Amino acid sequence: MSNLTLRNTMGNRREVFRPSDHRNVRVFTCGPSTYRRPHIGNYRTFLYEDLLVRHLEYLGYGVHRVINFTDVEDKAVDEAADRGLTVKELTEETHGRFRAEARTLGLRLPDRIPQASRSIDEAVAIIERLVERGRAYAFDGSYFFDVFACPEFGKLYGLDSVRMPERRVRFARDTYEGRRWNLGDFVLWHAESDDARRTEAAWETRIGVGRPSWNVQDPAMIVQNFGDSVDIVCGGIDNLYRHHDYNVAVMEAYSEKELAGFYLHGEHLVVNGRKMSKSAGNVLYPEHIQEAGYYPHHLRWYLMSAHYRTRLNFTWERFAEEAALIDGLRSVVENSPSAAGVSPSQEVLTVFEREMNDDLHAAGAVRGLVELFDGRSQLSPEELQAVERIDVVLGLFRDARNESVGP
């Protein structure tokens, strides 16, 4: 159906994309934290996922995308407890702001965003089955995943007996806090705590009173929305170690099927060569871009101006250059005469499809347009027609005739 090639984190190889159903694609993407607001690096990840979904639709697939809120994880409970809120109230606050900012950036979101707090039954069912199969065990009201009952544990990250033998051996010998059997075992269910009770993040269930851990919330939402497997799992690179590999372990122990055909991981946005962090004081939010006099399309383009699997270094100097580039392109598009009934320029479509089918190289597609239109003041009606068609994916030009966009 398409010539789309994607780099798959599983195996770290480029593979031709083929969903299990040749017409429909199931995409599972990790949503924002519910305990603090997303910064522009978070939005970079959501943007490449947005481009993935839009491009799959361009290629003719029906796409069922889930973006999730893991709203009962430890930090959400802590934050809610600190502020005297329930986790539900905290989630609603975050959710509203996220939707508003996403809309401004042109990120399309599903109408409904699943929440871990609404998939407790699925989480319990998963844990029960893992216990039945000897893959998980209870201790003092909590439940843990037994990594040694899972021979392939760590296969996504590469944590296997070939690459990290000492780690497996160490897991075999140690115990941790007298609770876990092995150091590598991870929690599936937290027994109820005072903070959890206070923030209403505890549920009475067949396996006890408590809440699902981060490691079982995604599997629960996958089961709730897709069943046993999906076509693509997406997220930021930091989700690879100890989140997606745990998801793989849990889901595959549960279903005895492969979780996903493809795993995509986006690299981080860094600022002046350093990772954004609260302690470094270099965290940038969309409002900082707005305050500097830029518009959402500048940020949207900037965040896609490097391939999603390469680290993007934010500097104001480079931001200004990229803003000038996209404005130049937009003004050419804006000055172009439209005409009904013309067929789109094949040359433009070819550049776009070549780049996007090459592991979603949106930056290459746009730079290809810049090269194609170099020195021109306007496009032919056929070229404009093509630009409008591919902009359904890129989302950079639609507002070219309407500058009233603003965060």
Place this chain on the structure above:
RNA sequence: GGCGCCGUACCCAAGUGGCUAAGGGGGCGGUCUGCAAAACCGCUAUUCACCGGUUCGAAUCCGGUCGGCGCCUCCA
């Protein structure tokens, strides 16, 4: 300490085996202009951190060295 990514001109950056190593910024020179700005034109890496290897051929592959960054704490 372990694992991984990266190192292309003054700056940013594309390019992952083969025509003369994209592009942008900056700088320099020019056209235009009362002067300037803007715009446009031209110039700005015999070479891709360094050393060695593979190959007819390497920025691209392999080994090593140096340097930067990231991960190894529920951080997209």
